[in-house]
Amino acid sequence: MGNIPRKGSRDLVVDSATSLEDGPSAALHSKLYEAIMREDCTTIEVLLRNHPVNQPITILPNSTSSRLLLSQQTESIIPIHLAAKYHKAQSLLCLLRHGADPEVRDTTGLTTLNLILLHWPVTSTTWAKPGNRMHRILTDIQNNAITCLRILCAHGAQVNAQGESNKRSPLHLAIAYGCYPVLSILAQNGADVNAINEASMTPLHMAANMLNKEMMEMLIAYGANVNCAVSSTGNTPLKLAVCTASSKAGRLLGAGVSCIRLLLTHGAKVNAQDYKGQTAIHEACFGGREAIINLLLDFEANVNILTRNGESPIYMYLQRSFNVRDTALLARLLYHTYPLRMTNNQGILPAGIMLPEFRLLRDTLIKQSQKPLSLQGICKRNIRNIYGEKYKQHLKQLLPVTIWNSVYCCYDLAYLLQQDLPASQQQGLPATQTAFSG
Template sequence: MGGSAMSIMLDDSEDQDSHIQCYDNDFYVAIMDEDLGRIDSISKKHGSNFIIKSRGAVQVIQTGPSILPLHLAACYRRVKSIKSLLSAGADPELRDNYGRNALHLAIISWPCIQNALPKSSSRFQAVVNSMQLRSEACLRILCDHGVDVNAEVKSQRHETALHLAVHYAALPAIHILASYGVEINAVDSAGMTALHMASGTLCRDIITSLIRLQADVHAVVTSSGNTPLHVAVMAATTRSTRTLDADTSCISELVKQGAVVDAVNKAGRTALQEACSWANEEMVDLLLRHGADVNRLTAAGESCLYLFLDHTANVRNGSLLAKLLGLTAPLTFYNRDWRLPYALRQPQFSKQRHQLLSMTQQPRSLQDTCRNHIYLMDSGGKSEELRRILPKRVYDFVFSCWETKHITFMTEDANTFNTGNFFGNPLPRPQYIAST
């Protein structure tokens, strides 16, 4: 990787101690090979805070061809090299061109254990375990040396090391940082705590660990007012790949740890209202089981049913529509300004609008009232208990038989919907025939 001769260049416009550039691969090789004698020799001659600017094809994963010695050792988990460089006076607080110090780079380079193959060979698993142990050792050495565990990346996001640990799913790093006094509820420039970030990635292990480390489950994002529960529900609702069990377990964990299920954000919306707006029936059912109030109104006087019907794409979900029609009490389709939801204002939905509005003039049957009451008793996951108590016919009626009273938005011939998009702007689609 190059000869042993070194050429040193000084940048006259900057501090010479931190901008000596080594245009050779010798120091690079010494650090990567953990050649402590060579590291000590070069450090004594030139110090340990100069930039290694390698020649040829040498590239460092996280930084490119130029890097500080300590950053190189942190990126590649060279434990012995880190100890040697720190002993020689390397400054762990020095930043790279992206505003990151050695601590940040050690976390960014964390091995991605969660993507390891489930049936990997014992040899492969041993390699992965070794990488993680070395990453943990590097992090502890830097913390023992006094690096600021709460230092932010000097970038637009201002993430702390804890935010990075969550982003890179480095659970052991979270516990190590906590043991050295990291601020668990520190926020980035968007006002998000590490728990908000973990909720957005729907990682239950990290969510649970952060809460046990006193992360504030009630903290709100500065700009939106979203709690971790809001963030988790919207992440589960909007992401393209569904892993329902994992999503629901994260949300249930937040509620179990004290998240207020009916907390509102700056838009005046609860997590349930957000789930209804996106027509995610699984999330709606889950939040209802945890006691969310389906009849709570937003600041604009919008019900869950209103928010559902405010996006024409949602009308394809007849099951959720029927459930919201059945549970909403009193049944109304107007907001506080006496404005109908977007879908019901469309001329092609005039027949459905007439049918739905006529329902508000009809008294609800005793059977439906009892069914709704029993359904909403399912708070806290009592459905299995109710399954044992209730006759099967009654149980199926309560939890399975939701009907739209012969109201449908589907074409008779193509099984398609005139849906528009999620933001209320109609898309150019062919009109369909309304059917009863």
């Protein structure tokens, strides 16, 4: 049939495009190109008798084939790569049956599977309504891509093969390019959901960093490790999700909170520290998003953990001036904090409260940090930290009223600060009792 054997074909690469004079070779390449694009399997079989299946074909500018693809440059491509790139399922199957090697790589080190993922079709647009002609066309295109992927997997494509230049597995590529339908197919065919790329990130790290909940759910369902840490930073998927979500607002913030909750409910360690000693609550406090901070507190985040530089979550919160203005959230953090540390290991105060407008608040907090709690006050705070807001009402049913009140009804932060703050800063202070000390 003229095909080269599959053995050793994985070392083949596409040579740089060379000029082909008009003649039998140019005509053969052009016809094979067109047959693959038309999915004319009968013609493909005939042409493969005179062209090795794993050798590239070269298409000249201004040829019939180049006009078909709107290309004005010489293009050299391996037949199976052409079929994969344009999602020609029948051509792909025909080539594989005639000895095409799915693992043959192009000049950039990409396999046939890599090319399918890199050219995965976008099927949803803001202007295509379900059921209209454009929607049906896009759906057909994606279905063709899915068919090609299944054909490749059935014919031995390596679902864990990494790129030569970046160590990205097919799953990493699928996450990067938003190929959601790909995940289950790859996982069902043995893809390692905990594989790492050149940055030591797993697919779940990438999906969490992108706040892609659908992909996160799929990866977790197939056994992704929710507590895997990036080797260079110590970041977990939870910390990455918190970092990204903390920069969002409105509807996007809600989506981020949903991703964070997903990780927590599937066993993510809320107090895991990275190599700097930071936890998710440190990142959330720096971002200042109340919804994220409250969610982490509900899952028993420890607001007293210090980084290697001696920074507490409340220190991170006070780093940014717009956080300081939200005194209601500041009160809740103080409610869980003991001891209150206002400086890091170098004795530096948080930057956010160094503005002149926060002088009285800064002085008040410094005084409180220098005023130790009584042993009774420390015990009360420990009870609040251990049981959290989640079990507050449950404890109310179990404990005598006087004891419960002594634990949860403490000094009012608003009253405490109002003694020192000007009227312009008293607005927004919590009206309800919020424990600051005692």
